[in-house]
Amino acid sequence: MKSWVFLALTVGALLVGAGLHLLGYTMVGDVAWAAGTAVAVPPAIWWVVSALRERRLGVDAIAVLALAGALAVQEYLAGAVIAVMLATGRALERYALRRARRDLTALYERAPRSARRYVDGMPTPVGIDEVRRGDLLLVPTGEIVPVDGVVARGAAVLDESALTGESVPVEYTEGDSVRSGVVNAGAAFDLRATGTAQESAYAGIVRLARETEADTAPVVRLADRFAAWFLPATLLLAGLAWAVTGQAVRAVAVLVVATPCPLLLAAPAAIAAGLSRTARRGVVVKGGAALETLGHARTLVLDKTGTLTAGRPEVFDVVAAPGFRAGDVLRWAAGVDQMSSHVLAAAIVRACSARGLTPPAASGVTEQPGVGATGMVEGHRVHVGKAPAVPATEWMAAQRARAALDSAMTVWVTADDHVAGVILLRDAIRPDAARTLRRLRTAGIDSVVMLTGDRAEVAESVGAVLGVDRVLAEQSPAAKVAGVREEADKAVTVMVGDGVNDAPALAAASVGVAMGAHGSAASAQAADVVLTTDRLDRLADAMDVARRARRIAVQGAGVGIGLSLLAMVIAALGWLPPTAGAMFQEGIDVAVILNALRALRPAPGTRLRVDAGTDALLRRFEHEHAALRPPLDLIRQTADELDRPEAPARLHRLHAFLTEELLPHEQAEERRLYPAVSRLLGDPEATVTMSRAHAEIGRLVARLGRHLDLAASGGLSAGQLDDLRACLYGLHAVLTLHFAQEEEAYFSLTSDV
Template structure:
């Protein structure tokens, strides 16, 4: 019988068997109350026989798979009740077995609901446009390059790029995030997302079978609990539980000569709660993980993740954003940062280089209008040059002339100190600007590392093909145990194998070069939102959202599910063993033993279903008003972050002797008084008091309040310098040292302060959202 037919047959057979056994038990009870004991025994014998047949089939099926489980005890107890005339006990056992099987099946169906939902919503059709004709075709017929029309409410059938206009997508099924995202023409989108806006077209970049959602559904189809180590442990425990049960039953019979006592022992040992609890808890964990955007291939990976002690991570795209961003623009005297960026982006829009894309993105974000260049020439690894109006422009790795100017030396030193890449901008053979770019650390990375350590990881190692300097900087900021730079794919495999030899090791990566290392680890985790098919195929777990903190969620889920499974099994077996001893002593008749065992089985299954919910011991509960405040100030941080760089730029202008230094200083002071200080005051008077109660006391924010006071002091000091300079219409020489100390000091203080608030407080709102979604 095909698996889907067998599953459908069981769905109807299990309730039917339950109905038959319950009917037989009830019919016998009515007859017994009416005084007809013979008729009552007939009903109870029929119910017992009805359960005996499938129980025997279950034993035969297990033996064919070379497994000997406690279903043997079920058959023996049913046969025993018939032989010793304990027909009521037999009927109770029959109800217990049928009801237990039905309850277990229902629990697993409930636990698998989210995994099944992934499969059921897979796109099956697509609307393909050829010329002006739109036709509906099966999804498997979509080819690379096809123009697909996606209507409102429809599921994106294949990976592609938006062909025109704007696509508004609900990607909650992929990422677990409830927010809608906008994608403009040319931007890539993934299959499985729902069109939450108007009709749009996309050009397919992959077939439906090779697209994101198809890969996710393939993983979901493999998500099963039968192979989990904790369940194999259950089978091993059942192997000794069966002979122990037979020994106790046989001993009771041999010592007392009472077959009824032996049957009572068999009754209370049927079925073993261990085999009910473990699968339900593990599958519940798989279900919860899928709701968080974590697709786990099966129970083995979930259980291994729950016992892992070592984590190995790639850097780029895992701990960092994986996308370089512009961090600073330095210019020659007479040129502004906006002019240099606009010029560079106009030329770079014709380049496919990752740094060029970042420069264009920065320019568009600032609202700059780009011109169309002519005579574009790109040299691999060197840069791109073009004619822009009447000027020849070059943007690249090397400057067009010697860099003897102070501003250029400052750019070189800054890039070295910040581990940043430089794109030099030259105009008619003269270098006029330097754009510094770096791959920023993920904002949630420090908090995620702390969560991972709290989840039980004792050693965290970073592997990267990057240079040692930026690698060590990331390792120092995050407090990693070991950092290896200049790592080739072969080096990564060797490092992972070395860690795996001494501990259960998890490897996280997102690129093709990470695939061998993922396969070598005990558990491979792929960042699948932007990662390659190769890394996803090699991984045991795929994070469908581009967030590393989902791994911490998965570890919490894995440990909680494993704890629940073992707890349920241990308690259930302990109760069964106690009941067996009581039955062997003759104090528990078979009928009462059957009722007691039924209660034990139901209890462990219901306890195992607790794995569907979050661990109540984790997290801080926040009032909704406090969550709103946290989100509000997080948005303001994003808006202020780039502007804070104005303080450093002002200090640099003062050092270089820029004639417009006073104007820049005045703008910096206006930023402080009009934007920054009101933000800090609102945090002090609104946010911090709201956090006092959830965090236990006002002392939790006391150090941040002290930082606010220092920010105010330095801002006031800068304001005094501005007043003096404006009175003299220039920054005086005797002001310079103190003014530079204030500007550089305030810049560094704000950078640290923002990071502390984001890690310590703003992430609480994200954690609250996560707990809400996990419940």
Template sequence: MLVVTVGALLAGGVAWLAGAAVFADVCWAAGTLVAVLPAVWWVVAALRRKQAGVDLIAVLALVGTLAVGEYVAGALIAVMLATGRALDAAAERRASHDLRALLEHAPKSARRRSGDTVTVVPLSKVVVGDLLVVGPGEVVPADGVVDSGFAVLDESVLTGEPLQVERSAGDPVRSGVVNAGSAFELRAAATAEESTYAGIVRLARQAGAESAPVVRLADRYAAWFLPLSLAVAGLAWLVSGSAERAVAVLVVATPCPLLLAAPVAIVSGLSRSSRLGVIIRGGGALETLGRARTLVMDKTGTLTTGRPAVVEIAAAPNWQPDEVLRLAASVDQLSPHVLAEAITAEARVRSLVLSLPRDVVEEPGRGVRATVEGRRIEVGKPGGPLGEEPWTVAVQSRARLDGAAVAWLTVDGAVAGAVLLRDPLRRDAPRTLRRLRGAGLRRLVMLTGDRREPAQEIGTVLGLDEVRADQTPADKVAAVREERARQVTVMVGDGVNDAPALAAADVGVAMGARGSTASSEAADIVLTTDRLDRLADAMDIARRARRIAVQSAMTGMALSLAAMAVAAVGWLPPAAGALLQEGIDVAVILNALRALRGKLAGGLALAPATEQLLHRFAAEHDELRGIVPAVRDAADLLAAGPTPEVLSELQRVHKLLCERVLPHERAEETQLYPALAGPLGGPEATATMSRAHAEIERLTHRLGHHLQLAGSAGRIGPDQVDDLLSALYGLFAVLSLHFVQEEENYFALAAEPEELGKRP
């Protein structure tokens, strides 16, 4: 339609310049007719839905120009209408909401055991009480209970949590989860249609079907502009008796600021968002995002990284944490287990040299055994009871408090250490949520299938308004509907279990870089980069694009109203009115194009050299992270008594601080902070962090002074213990907080390495 109407307008213009006025009128009339037919259909379809939008004015204007012979005016309006429709079509292309990925994930058959015979049957043939065999890597076909032995399951599809779980005989298992261990037998407790996974699919379909269509910005303004335009045109005809005067009013009343300017601003916002890795599937979604007041978020993969990471390494007496990690990673480097990958990755970050394991045996649910450097090493669950040693009790206590998984290291039958892993908070999460609040969000809510304790801890750190833990997919949908009843609500998630809630929200946002296909299919917005701060960028862009669209529409309509008044008294014929309307259109479109640019609220112009520094120091943080708990562990040893072994450990920790931590802090002070001073607004922006550097150095020197006294005396004096403990625990607290603050406030500013490499 756009090509034909533009072609007809240009052909008519060429013919008119050549003196063929009749042929020019024919071309312009043809272009007008091409626009009238589909426009009438659009109006009829809208009226059936009890809606009357901008297209109705355009149809009346097009018919009016044909009736009074103002063909060039009709052709101009036809081009405007076609352009607006083309823009809307580009903005409204969106993926289907049928959640094909959910259906593709669901199994189509099951293996049923009868005696010693196993047969494959259609899923619809499974009945309650059937004994089913679930092989390694297979999806559990129906709800049931483990019949015998135990099962190792990946429940991330349903809960979003990345850590695998174990289920023993008699424990319930839900359909849709994946068997991450060896084959097990399941006693069906429900048919496939009545099982958990089928319920999620139904939830997603219902939620998507119940979502009301978005009322676009242009149609909302047309609701009052349309009757006003008709009233002015009718009054002009009634008073003057001239149909041409009424048509002139309709020509200048043609809502091109609504047909063109608003869509141009919105499409400009869509284009700008896509350059940042935010794919918005329609102008309606962008407009709604700009009006959002409530943000509901999943935890795993959204606020956290979605991958387990090593958070602490505990060592038995006479063992060092790095040696514990090195041996564990040596065994785990051949394992595909998600925890093994995290342990191996941490060892590589710390530049530990791994040994090649021999005689590797992996037992699902238990761990990995191998021979390393002539010693028999086991990583996973301990082979026997842990006993009541203080350090093992402390590890178990920390794991419970933090919601962490523990991989125990056993060397030749004796427990030598433990590696604690959990899903860490995203570095950019706190800063992003602060930006979102600044952008107008009034309420931040977290929904998670995780336990309350770790969920509440994250909620406290991030300052969330509400945290709901132990949430099923149905619970999440209910929560989103509850929030949506009060305010325009955005839901962010990344898993299959989030898909129904994404479909239920006013705007669903999927973390698409590593999220499930199902969540991306159900979402209105997909973040293609694994960065939560892109959502804040998208909201900034959405609010600016919507503000410019409103500004352009209101300005254009005000000018149109003025032109309508002039046309109503007979001072503006239809053709001149069409040209004047074109001038108004050009002005408001140029204004709408401002949505393509503009500074983002959280955007900082960082030089490439500064970003390289940020990446360098972030990597150093990863390497130094193991020193922080070593400071606390040394303090714990000292608290138990100032033995010669404690003095040796304190000397080791002091050496690490002097040789690794202090040089890092001094380099930040002299290189990184000056580079950040400009973008952040001056040296005062980094003053707090500089004060932390000074405190770290002061406490390190204080520790060194005590060690000099102890070294000359050959022991730690009783009068030194309290001050040493104060210095050590103070160092641990300051280092822990300082590392987190730098990561959140500074390191999160840098682009991802792959993004940095694409810049000119």
């Protein structure tokens, strides 16, 4: 029977019976109440049978006995009230604990269904099941690689995020092995199949997802955890009351007030309120069981790309070779790359615009997958991509070493066959990641594990910055599932991911969490929790809500059962007849529901409430940071090139930027933002360390100004260079750290991104 039908029938019978009694039709009214009671008996019996099939004896057995007893001793009103209580509890439970379907539809639908096989030298569409080992296939631009194979002709640029989660496309040359499920992000290429579709990597992901989905069991209802002692205690007390007094009505009264509605209502009502609360915070929790499990998680497993990091590469430095300018290097590269769809090209074009530069027009642009793009820009033949085939210089070796130390990707720029510079890119850590991990540890997470398909050196670098307990890098989808299962065997485990490749691991975890704002539909459908906003800190909010909802549910159940036990004793003594007991029990139910609704409100002190004025300030200075960040590269570049003839002019331009743009920004923060943040945090000393950084920045800028004053007459002296270089490097380091600290500690407090 549908829960809403059950509720309508029982409430209708109770109201009709009450109306008939008021009109003087007592016997007919009793029949209506008896009918309402009888309607509740079959569902209650079915719940008991279902529990027994699962080798559980739930407290629903008390409800069956109470209903049958009410009919037997002709306490029809009491039976009707019990029926309404049961129907209400079941309706709330169905609403709050309904599990979401986890069929991973998007993952399955993404699986390739056709391929382009060469037949008589022409690519011909065939069904995916027709592909055999050794077949030569064409993989057009933008299409999914249908089966595992090797690059037969040409070069391949592949977006492997579906398998590894890594946002940067990977370049393959002839003879390299390629896995199915990745997307051709470059020019069309030929693939020699090394297996059938069923033997390929993507089919394995789908199988893993289905297997792990089946392995995940629902959480047992909170009510049944009390059955081990509550059910025997109730039957014993009812039996004693009947045996000692010989009055069956006393036993029925005990059963009526023992009807476990506080248990049936406390958890669903609190969890339903918790689900509503998380939804307001941009977190969709797929059912009460997931929220309850989230409330006592102890291990957090995180994917890296798109979860702890932004999910796309960004330029963080442009280094010009001797004889060239960094601005020209970036402009020329952007001029060529604005014609390309490569993800690194897009990052270079964005960086050029962010630095206030305009990419020049390029002509005759050609792009060679796996190598790069070439075009004519401002009279120069510019190539952007892999390092040129020229003897490595000391300068080039230094840039490669720096890229390795910074875990950065490199894009080399040549002009007229001369190395002009190198552009360094990396996937930046989310500003809110560190704060979120600290909050999660406070909320009860004991262990944080990073699980990623990315390179070990990159993953370990991110893990070190964020204080992750364990880093597992270069993990295949199967290895991710195994890693999550290993953690889940030791403790309740939450897995956070955003890619198609994360779907099986999300389903294997105790609770899977998907970054739904920019992640794949497959990961969102595989997960128990979906973050609809692109903020990891919402997970910490959800855990706070889950723990509070669970605490309120247990509290409500405990108080309700305590009152029920007291009422059972009073009923056994004959001081509480069945009808009055049913009404008393209904009062307990109302109190339990009202208590449970407290979960709709945030717990005191769990999250800062940012007022509109402070939020506006945080956003203003966050935008200013975004504008000031690119010019910070000038500080390091100037320090690197102090021995060049143009160094004095660059120093003057840098000093003008620092005194006219950067310092006014820092002073405005000191006057307006920091007092607002101190009031928000309730601690006048909260921004002292940041103010100290401002003082150090001001000192270093003043030192730079004094150096320029000394050089005003005769230029920079050899004795100034070492101190000036140390001053610039120190200023760059302090500013970089200070910006990161403000973004993590303050700007992540904004109400949304």
